[in-house]
Amino acid sequence: MSKAGRFDPVLLLAVPAVLYLALVYGIPLLVLLGRSMLAGGAPSLAPFIGFFSDGFSWIVIGNTIRIAVLVTLLCLVIGYPTALALARAKGLAQALILVAIILPLSVGVVVKAFAWQIVLRRDGVVSQIMTGIGLWDEPQRLLFTEAGLVIGAANVFVPFMILPIYSVLKLIDPRLGEAAATLGASPVYRFFKVALPLSLPGIVTGIAFVFSMAASMYVIPNLLIGDRFQTLATMTGRSFLFMRNEQLGSTTAVVLLVLTVAVVVASAALSKRLGGAS
Amino acid sequence: MKSGFLSVSGAAKTFGAATVLDGVDLSMGRGEFISLLGPSGCGKTTLLRIVAGLMTPDQGKVALDGEDITRRPPHRRDVSVVFQNYALFPHLSVAENVAFGLKARGAAKDAIAPAVTKYLGLVQMSAFAGRSIKALSGGQQQRVAVARALAVGPKLLLLDEPFSALDRKLREAMQIDLKRILREVGTTAIFVTHDQDEALTMSDRIAVMHRGRIEQLGTPAEIYHSPATPFALGFVGLSTQLPGKVVRAADGMVEIETAAGPIRARANFIPGSAVLVGVRPERIAIGEAKANRIEAALADAAFQGARVQLHFAAPAGGQILAEAPILPAQAGPGTRLDLSWDVEDTLVYPAPDLAA
Incomplete structure (x- = not known):
């Protein structure tokens, strides 16, 4: 606290990363923003006004947010219990869980897509199980549906939910749970009043990771759902690659950027506040 | 209760x-x-x-x-x-x-x-x-x-x-x-x-x-x-400890041969038993003539405010320490002092098994 206002030389260690990001990311981003606003020669908000006055744009924004939210929720529901188990596990069990989580990251999305086709098609594993246990009356195709997209994307992103939650859970003093138990708290009460609130910073970080990746994914929707379903990211790609419409592409890219930055900044602020309480 | x-x-x-x-x-x-x-x-x-x-x-x-x-x-x-x-x-x-x-x-x-x-x-x-x-x-x-x-x-x-x-x-x-x-x-x-x-x-x-x-x-x-037990004697409080061997036993009294001299105590052991003798430091008088008497050379004196703790050279496997309100006059390292205590204040244990 007493150091407030004084420059900490350790901060200089961030300079290489900042320079690198500015060069390969920040400057091109500014160029992009410039292209979308300077299309007519003079700075203008016309591209944005045009974009937001088109009903289809709102469908695309809705698609983007809906898919990102569903993927994030699915990752949270699958990831939290996994993180809990991982934090509790010791030795070989812990190593095996960690390998199971991290190893799939080394398998490319294209390879995964073939696996998904086996799992998600009409005579695929999911369909057979669901009809087998009687939840579905007849086999259904998940491939090229939003549900299939959410399942596939969550499969790719779930490690990014598990790892931040695990790293926070691991740091919680196990005596806190024991203290709660000896005070008369049942296991369920202990979870909701001790472990869960103390792990909130990890949850918030995981949400920020997964949401921003799910909102901006391009390859996965292309492989799992195709052109009929557009998100801000796929629309940006189409604008540049197929429609040769740089202005639309830069506009959608900026909208997507604002959306994910808003979520990441909000969650970082939330995390800081929650972290301050723990 | x-x-x-x-x-x-x-x-x-x-x-x-x-x-x-x-x-x-x-x-x-x-x-x-x-x-x-x-x-x-x-x-x-x-x-x-x-x-x-x-x-x-x-x-x-x-x-x-x-x-x-x-x-x-x-x-x-x-x-x-x-x-x-x-x-x-x-x-x-x-x-x-x-x-x-x-x-x-x-x-x-x-x-x-x-x-x-x-x-x-x-x-x-x-x-x-x-x-x-x-x-x-x-x-x-x-x-x-x-x-x-x-x-x-x-x-x-x-x-x-x-x-x-x-x-x-x-x-x-x-x-x-x-x-x-x-x-x-x-x-x-x-x-x-x-x-x-x-x-x-x-x-x-x-x-x-x-x-x-x-x-x-x-x-x-x-x-x-x-x-x-010897462990309780050693862990709680300070004590003089001397290993020895019972040489005579009669009527609930034993006589123990130690490297510092013979010691009498109330205890039941058969002659020949290896034992450990214990005495609390505040029970030991300096320069008096109580029943159990040994002579020991002062090794170190630790000033503790209200009392002085006196450490003496002791035979192998033992330790000798006493307490006094002040350091005895002219006493320094090497000074031989008479230490004595009552038979009732003498604790005797079977010799602790060092291997255990």
Whole structure:
């Protein structure tokens, strides 16, 4: 606290990363923003006004947010219990869980897509199980549906939910749970009043990771759902690659950027506040 | 008072090849304050965790207030624990920490606030109710931990070396405070410590633990004046110790040959037994002529304010020390002094098996 206002030389260690990001990311981003606003020669908000006055744009924004939210929720529901188990596990069990989580990251999305086709098609594993246990009356195709997209994307992103939650859970003093138990708290009460609130910073970080990746994914929707379903990211790609419409592409890219930055900044602020309480 | 309000019988626990608890029996009365005293690794914390339900014994039973609770989970035992590192909930305020147990037990809302006020007052932390745990000093956190454990009205309070992280002055103040608080509340408590002064100051009875067993259970005075084993003699308080051999035995008296000279004591041993003679330092007079007399060369004198502790050169396997109000005149390193004590003050034990 007493150091407030004084420059900490350790901060200089961030300079290489900042320079690198500015060069390969920040400057091109500014160029992009410039292209979308300077299309007519003079700075203008016309591209944005045009974009937001088109009903289809709102469908695309809705698609983007809906898919990102569903993927994030699915990752949270699958990831939290996994993180809990991982934090509790010791030795070989812990190593095996960690390998199971991290190893799939080394398998490319294209390879995964073939696996998904086996799992998600009409005579695929999911369909057979669901009809087998009687939840579905007849086999259904998940491939090229939003549900299939959410399942596939969550499969790719779930490690990014598990790892931040695990790293926070691991740091919680196990005596806190024991203290709660000896005070008369049942296991369920202990979870909701001790472990869960103390792990909130990890949850918030995981949400920020997964949401921003799910909102901006391009390859996965292309492989799992195709052109009929557009998100801000796929629309940006189409604008540049197929429609040769740089202005639309830069506009959608900026909208997507604002959306994910808003979520990441909000969650970082939330995390800081929650972290301050723990 | 010494009836079995808490009764532990035959409790045993092993971790891999290590026997941590080797069949422990302990019985204590309602309202009693017992210390488990012993060096680290003696099994005292394991015994405490078994009583709390945080660990299940491999063998043996735990009964509290007439009910077998050996396999009952900790949240249904009515046994609170004050942990060594306090284990306060960092995301809750001081008052919320104290209220935690009552809320977890589903206490009526209008009963919680008065209880929190009462117990924070008892530990003199009322002014800190709204504070964050992180804003408290170690001693203050300790008080909150005690209030939190007592607020649920436990049948039994367990304290696991609660003062070990505090500096000496604060520790002594907290010892006196805790005794007062427990007397006011009337709580039955087990206090785990490796600090003999703490155990002697606070306890109704002390269980001296060594290698997974209780070597002696008795009042602080019994433990100090009549230690039951060489370990209790050595661990609690200071003592002169001389190895020797019984040469004569008759009518409950033995004569023991030691390297420092013959010593007489009240004990029953057959001649030829290897024994260890023990004497508390304050029982040894300097320059007087009591029944047991030895001569020893002064090695070192440690000034301790009210007294001077005198260390003497001792034969192999023994130690000789005495206490005096002031250093005897002209005494320095190497000075030979006459040390003597009464037959009644002579403790005799079978020679400890050094291999064990």
